[in-house]
Amino acid sequence: MTREPNGLITLENAGVRRDSRWLVRGIDLRMRAGEIVTIIGPNRAGKSTTAQLVVGTLRASEGRVQRQTGLRVGYVPQKLHIDPALPMRVNRLLDLTAMVSVEAKRRALDAVGILHLGDAFVQDLSGGEFQRALLARAMVRQPNLLVLDEPVQGVDFASEVMLYNLIKQIRDTTGCGVLMISHDLHIVMADTDTVLCLNGHICCSGSPDSVVSNPEYLRLFGAHDTAGLAVYQHDHDPYPSSRWYGSACRRVNQHGLPA
Amino acid sequence: MTCGAGIIMFDDFFIHALFAGISLAIIVGPLGCLIIWRKMAFFGDTLAHAALLGIALAILIDISSLVGVPLVTLASCIALMIAKRTPSLSSDTILAILAHSTLALGLVLISLTGGRSLDVNGLLFGDILAVDTTDLLVIYAGGGAILAIIIWQWRRLIAATLSPEIAEAEGLSPQRAEWLFMMLIALVVSIAVKLVGVLLITALMIIPAAAARRLVSSPEMMAGLASLLGVIGVIAGLYGSAEFDIPSGPAIILAGGLLLLGLSFVPRRLTANANVRPHTHQDEVGHDAK
Numbered sequence: 001m002t003r004e005p006n007g008l009i010t011l012e013n014a015g016v017r018r019d020s021r022w023l024v025r026g027i028d029l030r031m032r033a034g035e036i037v038t039i040i041g042p043n044r045a046g047k048s049t050t051a052q053l054v055v056g057t058l059r060a061s062e063g064r065v066q067r068q069t070g071l072r073v074g075y076v077p078q079k080l081h082i083d084p085a086l087p088m089r090v091n092r093l094l095d096l097t098a099m100v101s102v103e104a105k106r107r108a109l110d111a112v113g114i115l116h117l118g119d120a121f122v123q124d125l126s127g128g129e130f131q132r133a134l135l136a137r138a139m140v141r142q143p144n145l146l147v148l149d150e151p152v153q154g155v156d157f158a159s160e161v162m163l164y165n166l167i168k169q170i171r172d173t174t175g176c177g178v179l180m181i182s183h184d185l186h187i188v189m190a191d192t193d194t195v196l197c198l199n200g201h202i203c204c205s206g207s208p209d210s211v212v213s214n215p216e217y218l219r220l221f222g223a224h225d226t227a228g229l230a231v232y233q234h235d236h237d238p239y240p241s242s243r244w245y246g247s248a249c250r251r252v253n254q255h256g257l258p259a
Numbered sequence: 260m261t262c263g264a265g266i267i268m269f270d271d272f273f274i275h276a277l278f279a280g281i282s283l284a285i286i287v288g289p290l291g292c293l294i295i296w297r298k299m300a301f302f303g304d305t306l307a308h309a310a311l312l313g314i315a316l317a318i319l320i321d322i323s324s325l326v327g328v329p330l331v332t333l334a335s336c337i338a339l340m341i342a343k344r345t346p347s348l349s350s351d352t353i354l355a356i357l358a359h360s361t362l363a364l365g366l367v368l369i370s371l372t373g374g375r376s377l378d379v380n381g382l383l384f385g386d387i388l389a390v391d392t393t394d395l396l397v398i399y400a401g402g403g404a405i406l407a408i409i410i411w412q413w414r415r416l417i418a419a420t421l422s423p424e425i426a427e428a429e430g431l432s433p434q435r436a437e438w439l440f441m442m443l444i445a446l447v448v449s450i451a452v453k454l455v456g457v458l459l460i461t462a463l464m465i466i467p468a469a470a471a472r473r474l475v476s477s478p479e480m481m482a483g484l485a486s487l488l489g490v491i492g493v494i495a496g497l498y499g500s501a502e503f504d505i506p507s508g509p510a511i512i513l514a515g516g517l518l519l520l521g522l523s524f525v526p527r528r529l530t531a532n533a534n535v536r537p538h539t540h541q542d543e544v545g546h547d548a549k
Binding site: 052055056057072073074075077080082083085086087088089092093095096097098121141147 | 425
């Protein structure tokens with residue numbers, strides 16, 4: 001295996017099995033600093049499992065996972081329930097895993113647009129506010145690798161664009177790698193460097209450009225430019241492209257990609 | 260104990276009891292909070308039952324209960340961690356099995372000790388007034404070490420409680436936090452069993468923490484206030500037991516319970532837990548318009 005000097009994390013043929021069922025298998029992923037990788041795929045495709053392999057909350061049943069020494073991860077999990085018995089203000093949530101200065105907390109909260117909620121209890125936040133607080137918490141510790149499992153769930157459309165811009169901005173200013181899991185094909189495509197389409201294995205991957213130049217993938221991803229945003233905004237089908245996942249993935253698989 | 264004109268003359272055993280109880284209350288404040296946050300009250304109970312087995316075993320094989328009790332409670336922690344890997348039984352069930360097996364075995368062993376009959380009442384409800392200087396030294400040394408570890412590992416303990424996933428991802432092993440938590444509870448139970456007995460240990464740990472919850476706005480505040488309320492409960496309980504000639508262990512727990520009841524009537528706006536969420540922008544506009 002060749003070690004890249006700025007490789008943050010490398011997955012080689014990684015797979016996770018639970019009770020004789022493979023949740024995900026044959027994952028090859030190499031993340032570099034400053035790179036945004038987006039994982040897309042239908043439900044139960046193994047998106048969260050892959051994210052958990054990357055952050056280390058799950059061990060690989062086969063294959064290898066190699067992290068850069070001293071890698072600092074900031075993680076936004078898909079689900080988080082905070083027990084009401086635990087008194088927790090947003091400001092305290094921000095230094096959950098490491099000491100953080102008051103000024104850094106202010107900057108992080110300001111960046112995600114909830115500076116006024118620093119003293120609010122996390123249990124009182126709306127879904128969107130909570131997602132912002134979690135993002136602020138993950139970014140405030142200045143990670144080398146930001147892992148975001150559906151970071152815009154419960155966030156309205158305008159805020160979604162704003163949060164994606166913010167994630168891009170964090171990447172631009174800190175040079176951290178970003179691994180993002182998304183249900184949405186359109187907005188993610190705009191800023192992402194590499195797309196990984198999962199369905200229990202990697203169906204397809206590559207830069208958005210190379211992906212888009214392929215007529216099959218054009219159908220899969222649809223219009224990814226700003227026109228795509230408008231389609232997303234007004235489309236009442238929550239997953240307008242979902243039927244393409246299956247067909248495109250199956251076609252790719254027939255062409256001999258990892259099974 | 261002599262009481263005259265409202266002034267209680269202190270004997271040595273009362274002072275010892277006071278110091279022992281206060282020290283214990285300070286230690287169990289943060290641990291009681293962790294038990295509540297992790298929803299593990301029954302776990303404390305299980306270890307208390309295991310402590311009874313520890314005492315019985317220590318008497319039977321003639322070793323100090325200072326060694327026997329922690330040995331059995333720590334072994335119970337390990338047994339629990341192994342049993343938890345059996346996914347077909349809930350941890351609730353496993354705890355119940357462990358608690359009552361150790362209790363049963365403990366009672367059997369006590370009956371086998373025969374002549375050296377034990378004060379079962381003292382085992383179940385404790386005898387804080389029987390604390391001697393050796394016990395006090397154990398409480399100071401053991402309790403001090405436990406408190407130092409809690410403070411040192413506090414961030415890890417909180418992070419693992421709030422989200423094991425985030426803690427693991429960001430380098431604070433939640434497994435280590437869970438082990439640490441269980442060991443600390445085991446050690447505290449081993450110390451506390453002599454003071455308040457098998458049946459009241461869990462109450463000693465969680466009542467002050469529960470009483471503190473409504474009044475506070477951070478985990479640290481809750482831990483600190485739980486310690487303070489525990490100390491108040493110990494002092495009030497011990498004085499009450501002297502004044503009214505009632506058993507001291509139950510009196511301490513009862514004092515804590517009354518404290519909790521009283522504090523639940525404090526209006527929410529007077530607590531640090533008052534709703535601090537600021538008005539929304541619309542609210543401010545509306546307010547300005549008036």
